[in-house]
Amino acid sequence: MNIRKDYVRNLWVIVSQNRHTRPKEFKKKYSLIEESCPFCPGNEDKTPPAFLTFPEGKKKWEIRVIPNKFPALNNNLPLKPHKMNKRGVLEEVPAEGMHMVIIETPRHNRTIGDFSLKKTIQLINVYIKVINMLEKERGIKYVYLFKNYGPDAGTSLIHSHTQLMGLPLIPPFIKEDEKLSFKGGKCIYCRIIQREGKSPRLVYNGRHVIAFTPYASRFNYELWIMPKRHVSRIDKLKDEEISELADVFRRSIKRVLRVASSYNVVLKQAARKGRLHLRIELCPRIASWGGVEISSGIYINSVSPEEAALLYKNL
Ligand SMILES: [Zn+2]
Ligand SMILES: [Zn+2]
Structure with missing residues (x-):
């Protein structure tokens, strides 16, 4: 049992392994009636009109991009120019941006x-397209892409979807991660990839892509997917890298769903001119966060990353 530091940030994880805990015991079941699903074909009128559909110009869609019906930001385009307002101890920026659903x-x-692999590649290319489209909007400084799946991950809709938030600011965790990962001059994640490629946390080591359970995993069975080359953004990946990333991504989701019924996915990439090493984080939501996790910078994880990697390799 030890307390491990995050690779770059000042976050700590108590790896407190409980051998009696097995993944299946974590699993929860839930259901949703299809007729009431706003994301199913035939129910398009239950959502705002589509922003884009793929294949383009065809009525029968495979992927549909819509504004979020209950956005966390005012979905107003074009955005008005705005500045940070500071009034004494209070600071703010208007909550303008775009909140989209794929x-x-x-x-x-x-x-x-x-x-299929083809379908996953298509999805990643849609991610790239929508991110680039939103980033062109004046006032949008960063597009955060994430996925909530399952009731313990922040959604009650089982129908598979991804969300994007075009934000008027760069998320502080992205800024901090980038700054700290270049503290020594060179990208620390390039070194981490070398190190984890030989560690008991390795799950997959391919030509262009690596997947591993991070040394200080905050979540049970947390899994990271990274390009091995230093690539800062998903739109800078070459076709062969996208193809391998898509394959590892879909296989990883399949593995995660064997251990958890809820998970989050987050894309951590650099802002337009940034240099953060791109990664996809898969965070199964098995254990709930308590008082320690929500505010101390310390997390308790009852499944060691080594045990998690071993399970993933055998699935
Ligand atoms: Zn549905
Ligand atoms: Zn790097």
């Missing part, structure tokens, strides 16, 4: 883990 498939019960 409905990944017309099929209600499909997950990315069921997608």
Whole structure:
């Protein structure tokens, strides 16, 4: 049992392994009636009109991009120019930006883990397209891409979807991560990839892509996917890298769904001119966060990353 520091940030994880805990005990079941699903074909009028559909120009869609019906930001384009306001101890910026949803498939019960390689590559190319489109908008400084799946990950809609938030500021964790990862001059993640490629936390080591359970995993069975070359943004990946990343991504989701019924995915990439090493984080939501995790910078993880990697390799 030890307390491990995050690779770059000042966050600590108490790895407190409980051998009696097994993944299946964590699993929860839930259901949702298909007719009531706003993301199913035939129910398009239950969502705002599509921003984009793929294949383009065809009525029968495979992927549908819509504004979020309940946005966390005012979905107003074009954005008005704005500045940070500081009034004494209070600081703010208008909550303007875009909150979009990508409905990944017309099929209600499909997950990315069921997608073909071709379909997953198409989805990643849609991610790139929508991120680039939103980034062109004046006032949007960063597009945060994430996925909530399952009731413990922040959604009650089982129909597989991804969300994007075009934000008027660069998320502080992205800024901090980039700054700290270049503290020594060179990218520390390039070194981490070398190190984890030989560690008991390795899950997959391919030609262009690596997947491993991070040394200080905050979540049970947390898994990271990274390009091995120093690439800062998803739109800078070459076709062969996208193809391998897509394959590892869909296989990883399949593995995660064997251990958890809820998970989050986050894309950590650099802002337009940034240099952070790109990664995809898969965070199964098995244990709930308590008082320690929500505010101390210390997390308790009852599954060691080495045990998690071993399980993933054997699935
Ligand atoms: Zn549905
Ligand atoms: Zn790097």
